[in-house]
Amino acid sequence: MLNLFAPEVALQSFVLAFSSLFSIVNPVGSSLIFAQVAAAHSHGERLELAKRIGLYAALIMLAALWAGAPILNFFGVSLSALRIAGGLVVAASAWTLLTAPEAREARKQAEATRDPAGNTAGNLAEIAFFPLTLPFTTGPGTIAVAIALGSSRPAPGPERIGFYVGMSLAAxxxxxxxRFTYGSADRVVTWIGPVGARVLGRLFAFLLLCVGTQITVNGVTDVLGPLLAQVGR
Structure with missing residues (x-):
């Protein structure tokens, strides 16, 4: 069994993906906005909406992790280029989260309170996927992070299996x-408050910046490594 599965790789992948996705999704901070959006609805309606958003978010993150990199490779985007571009996008998103969280909170507030027709959200069941899942909870930034994480997959074998197991469990x-922070949004607001959510968000934003930098470094190494080896001969 251990020959088919690398548990240490799965653990490392889980920690990396969880910290990265947590910082960009920020379920605690987003739940504060969700509480405002759903304030006019009953507790049961908020729970049902939280379940749907959790399911949709899982599907989006898993699709980006598993299929994002292969799809781009199909269109001729090399793995090295994907790592460099993905790492830069992740680092840029992390920098914005780290230096200007208020601007991102305002944008997410606007996304969450607008329905597909551009009007104030009314029926929560109709907006479970758009805009409360996409782009509010798991938007382009989350998708970019997931694709960048997926692009760092190891060579085929037990390590790749462990990699995808860890990444998928993190998603x-x-x-x-x-699902649970949105479903308990009222208690989250009381317990942590806006200041606590912002401090937590900046902590994970710094970790995300480090992840984006490392992914970019890996891509640059993939490109320059063979060239430097040829020059050294």
């Missing part, structure tokens, strides 16, 4: 957190 864990 599911984030979706579960979204």
């Amino acid at each position: 599911l864990a984030i979706a579960v957190l979204v």
Whole structure:
């Protein structure tokens, strides 16, 4: 069994993906906005909406992790280029989260309170996927992070299996957190407050910046490594 599965790789991948996805999704901070959006609805309606958003978020993150990099490779985007571009996008998103969280909170507030027709959200069941899942909870930034994480997959073998197991479990864990923090949004607001959510968000934003930098470094190394080896001969 251990020959088919690398548990240490799965653990490392889980920690990396969980910290990265948590910082960009920020379920605790987003739940503060969700509480405002759903304030006019009953507790039961908020729970049902939280379940749907959690399910949709899991599907989006898993699709980006598993299929994002292969799809781009199909269109001729090399793995090295994907790592460099993805790492830069992740680092840029992290920098924005780290230096200007208020601007992102205002944008997410606007996304969450607008329905597909551009009007104030009314029926929560109709907006479970758009805009409350996409782009509010798991938007382009989350998708970019997931694709960048997926692009760092190892060579085929036990390590790749462990890699995808860890990444997938991290995505599911984030979706579960979204479901429970949104479902308990009122208690989250009381317990942590806006200041606590912002401090927590900046902590994970710094970790995300480090992840984006490392992904970019890996891509640059993939490109320059063979060239430097040829020059050294």
